[in-house]
Amino acid sequence: MTTDKTINADALKMTSFQVFSKLEGAVTSGMIHLGDRLGLYVALAQGDGDTSASLATKLSLHERWVREWLHNQVAARLVSCDDLSAEDPVFYLTPEAIAVFATPDHPAYGMGMFHRLPQTMNALNYMPESFRTGIGHDYDSHGPEGAVGIERSFEPWNQNFLVPVVLPVLGRAYEALKSGAKVADIGCGSGGAALLMGKTFPNSTFDGFDISQFALERAQERKKSEGASNVSFYDPRTHAISQDNSYDIICTFDCIHDMTRPTEMMKTIRGALKDDGTWLLVDIKAHDSLELNVSKNPMASLLYGISVLSCMSSAMSEPDGEGLGTLGLSAQKAESMARNAGFTSFERLDIDHSVNSFYAVRP
Numbered sequence: 334m335t336t337d338k339t340i341n342a343d344a345l346k347m348t349s350f351q352v353f354s355k356l357e358g359a360v361t362s363g364m365i366h367l368g369d370r371l372g373l374y375v376a377l378a379q380g381d382g383d384t385s386a387s388l389a390t391k392l393s394l395h396e397r398w399v400r401e402w403l404h405n406q407v408a409a410r411l412v413s414c415d416d417l418s419a420e421d422p423v424f425y426l427t428p429e430a431i432a433v434f435a436t437p438d439h440p441a442y443g444m445g446m447f448h449r450l451p452q453t454m455n456a457l458n459y460m461p462e463s464f465r466t467g468i469g470h471d472y473d474s475h476g477p478e479g480a481v482g483i484e485r486s487f488e489p490w491n492q493n494f495l496v497p498v499v500l501p502v503l504g505r506a507y508e509a510l511k512s513g514a515k516v517a518d519i520g521c522g523s524g525g526a527a528l529l530m531g532k533t534f535p536n537s538t539f540d541g542f543d544i545s546q547f548a549l550e551r552a553q554e555r556k557k558s559e560g561a562s563n564v565s566f567y568d569p570r571t572h573a574i575s576q577d578n579s580y581d582i583i584c585t586f587d588c589i590h591d592m593t594r595p596t597e598m599m600k601t602i603r604g605a606l607k608d609d610g611t612w613l614l615v616d617i618k619a620h621d622s623l624e625l626n627v628s629k630n631p632m633a634s635l636l637y638g639i640s641v642l643s644c645m646s647s648a649m650s651e652p653d654g655e656g657l658g659t660l661g662l663s664a665q666k667a668e669s670m671a672r673n674a675g676f677t678s679f680e681r682l683d684i685d686h687s688v689n690s691f692y693a694v695r696p
């Protein structure tokens with residue numbers, strides 16, 4: 334820290350650049366949301382290059398608006414164009430951009446977080462009050478589209494990795510899934526993982542628990558349309574997670590850090606799990622300190638920001654919420670909390686993922 338308050342002209346330019354590059358990212362994120370919502374990326378992906386007019390015609394949109402959107406996208410280097418000086422430039426998506434913007438079953442597909450951008454940013458309107466009172470807002474504060482956004486964020490991962498990569502490393506628990514296990518997915522959101530596991534392992538039964546009414550409504554709709562008779566969904570506040578050590582496997586996918594009472598939840602998981610059962614804990618890859626998170630995670634500012642607007646807000650949505658937040662559950666913290674809750678075995682699973690860490694936790 335310097336005590337000299339003199340402004341250095343070059344440092345001032347750099348500071349302004351840093352600040353406005355964040356605004357550029359925020360506004361372009363809004364444009365990505367629009368591109369996804371209006372089907373612009375999918376239409377571009379399906380063609381062999383489009384002018385603003387041909388793209389607008391495909392989607393029955395107004396050409397002038399589509400042209401300005403394309404100009405934002407090409408300036409941000411998201412959409413490509415080989416000749417910007419042409420009178421009527423032709424725009425296209427590279428194969429990599431098609432994967433990220435327009436291929437929902439590709440592991441790199443990224444539109445889920447942009448789906449719920451308006452709802453996430455709307456939290457700015459009530460955040461000042463939360464900063465004063467300390468009380469945040471649960472996932473339902475993001476409305477029904479918030480639940481859809483979460484569902485779209487997790488679906489590519491579920492589809493590509495959960496069954497072929499993650500579950501097989503669980504050993505005994507994986508064998509139990511095939512022969513017939515009682516499984517809970519706590520913090521199940523719209524039920525994508527539970528429904529997928531239900532379809533893959535018909536001999537097992539799956540109970541999904543979530544406190545989001547919007548997510549539970551989606552989950553029930555999906556269960557009905559898929560005819561999934563071995564999958565059920567509950568709100569644990571009205572249908573408590575049974576404390577009779579009856580579950581073979583309990584999964585928590587990216588939700589412990591969102592809970593107001595993760596310590597209590599871990600004890601509940603222990604009380605629900607058989608003595609030879611397995612808790613598959615998946616949570617955001619976090620380090621033990623601010624210093625390590627900032628120096629080792631290039632996405633740290635994004636994750637701390639999402640924490641304020643969504644994860645930590647959820648984890649503070651009741652008085653005395655523990656407020657772990659997005660980067661609040663490092664391996665060391667998770668292990669110490671799990672041991673305090675009565676678990677004796679905490680194994681980090683060898684699964685490579687850009688955002689998440691995976692643990693098999695056992696009594």
Ligand SMILES: C[S@@+](CC[C@H](N)C(=O)[O-])C[C@H]1O[C@@H](n2cnc3c(N)ncnc32)[C@H](O)[C@@H]1O
Binds near residue numbers: 519524544569
């Ligand atoms: C980031 S989302 C993850 C959703 C889900 N696991 C998926 O794969 O789509 C976190 C979820 O945790 C849920 N949640 C928060 N606190 C909870 C609690 N105490 N019990 C059950 N679910 C909770 C939220 O409602 C939200 O749906």
